[in-house]
Amino acid sequence: MKNIIIALSVVLSFAFPSFAFADKAACETKAVSHDGKPLYGAAKDASIKKCMGDAKPDDCEAKAVSKDGKPLYGAAKAASIKKCEGGK
Structure with missing residues (x-):
């Protein structure tokens, strides 16, 4: 075996x-x-x-920040990651 x-x-x-x-x-x-x-x-x-x-998911999560540099949460974060990955 x-x-x-x-x-x-x-x-x-x-x-x-x-x-x-x-x-x-x-x-x-x-x-x-x-x-x-x-x-x-x-x-x-x-x-x-x-x-x-x-585009790797880790890179896209790191780029999911607001204009003032704070991390995004919830639907805004999901939309940002989806846009970064190319809408897959």
Whole structure:
């Protein structure tokens, strides 16, 4: 039983990074301009970053502050986090 668990953990450790590469590859194929030409440089990087949704919930919670720098609470905090994450 112990060997099966070890084997599964090894297999899964190699499987998860491949999912990240698949997402990035899919985002790279979507990085095209409005007229269908592929993007290059900073525009391509920005498009891939937006596609992959690099906004982390921890970062969004840290940014949920009012104009005077105080942390938000309740519905205002939820709305701020939702806006930061891109409305997912």
